[in-house]
Amino acid sequence: MKDNFNRNIDYLRISIIDRCNLRCIYCMPEEGISNLLPHHEILSYEEILKIVEIGVDLGITKIRITGGEPLLRKGIVSFIERLAKIEGIQDIGMTTNGVLLKKFAKDLYKAGLKRVNVSLDSLNQDKFRTITRVGSIGEVLDGIEEANKVGLKPVKVNVVVMKGINDDEIEKFALWSKEVEYQIRFIEFMPIGQNAWKKELFMPKDEIKEKIENKIGKLIPFQMKKSGPAEYFMLEGAKGIVGFISPITTHICVRCNRLRLTAEGKLRPCLFSDRELDLKRILRSGASTEEIKETIIRTIHLKPQGMSEQSQPLRPMSTIGG
Ligand code: SAM
Ligand code: SF4
Numbered sequence: 044m045k046d047n048f049n050r051n052i053d054y055l056r057i058s059i060i061d062r063c064n065l066r067c068i069y070c071m072p073e074e075g076i077s078n079l080l081p082h083h084e085i086l087s088y089e090e091i092l093k094i095v096e097i098g099v100d101l102g103i104t105k106i107r108i109t110g111g112e113p114l115l116r117k118g119i120v121s122f123i124e125r126l127a128k129i130e131g132i133q134d135i136g137m138t139t140n141g142v143l144l145k146k147f148a149k150d151l152y153k154a155g156l157k158r159v160n161v162s163l164d165s166l167n168q169d170k171f172r173t174i175t176r177v178g179s180i181g182e183v184l185d186g187i188e189e190a191n192k193v194g195l196k197p198v199k200v201n202v203v204v205m206k207g208i209n210d211d212e213i214e215k216f217a218l219w220s221k222e223v224e225y226q227i228r229f230i231e232f233m234p235i236g237q238n239a240w241k242k243e244l245f246m247p248k249d250e251i252k253e254k255i256e257n258k259i260g261k262l263i264p265f266q267m268k269k270s271g272p273a274e275y276f277m278l279e280g281a282k283g284i285v286g287f288i289s290p291i292t293t294h295i296c297v298r299c300n301r302l303r304l305t306a307e308g309k310l311r312p313c314l315f316s317d318r319e320l321d322l323k324r325i326l327r328s329g330a331s332t333e334e335i336k337e338t339i340i341r342t343i344h345l346k347p348q349g350m351s352e353q354s355q356p357l358r359p360m361s362t363i364g365g
Pocket of ligand 1: 070110111112138140141161162201230231233234235360
């Protein structure tokens, strides 16, 4: 279905949990989220599946499961299996911090998950621990390797770049793309919720790109069939790809094709907008399929043309679902 700016909305990102086993400095306060949802406030798998079925009627074909950390939710494999059986769903991806990926990768693939995006902001254990506050890098690297081995390909590695924190590892990450068939994607640090965002920590895409080209070599543009908001490049002779997602310095909103469903059942038209419609309340009030469809259509029409119209969203990223 088209929104008011002629963008085709065919992608739904679903946060299935607000909890996480890491505490990334760019996403959460050190003590975690104080007002975590009680279990009954989180959409059940049945409710999510119902929303997806109705979304498919409106043209949704692509789903991404995210969180918090989606692999923490019980029953995730059978949920993916049921999701994959919905006629009209062509693609299911997941964004995960990778900590539990080694354990789940094979079963997820068998259940119908097509690919994973794994967040990894440092290749150094001490730095990784500084950024995630509690994480252990070995688990994540093992998870990435396993995902690639079982066929959850191409594995996309998401690196949020923060000046003075992990920008010294940009070349290391880019060089990694020469050896492995992953897509290493550098993401501009976004001010979301009450996170640690400061102008001094922000590094624009052009600066990241320049750093790679100065130190390693030319980034050759790489045309991806469906690139979404990312721009892709290859280093000479590389097995993998280098990508950039620059929501702050590039007008990526013209290509936006997505809605976001939070774990508590709020449907959001835009990451950078705090407008949201309470789909859970409507669903639990016994609304008809038509009424739910109507709410989804209204949300699509609420999509702003661009993030310049918006302010910093109040919700932390872990509860919106990145
Ligand atoms: N826990 C999972 C993970 O970390 O991949 C999924 C949820 S996380 C909120 C989704 C994505 O949002 C991650 O790739 C993370 O790096 C990204 N993210 C979170 N806060 C961000 C911020 N302030 N700026 C840019 N990306 C952010
Ligand atoms: Fe957890 Fe992902 Fe947020 Fe890190 S980015 S705290 S792993 S939800």
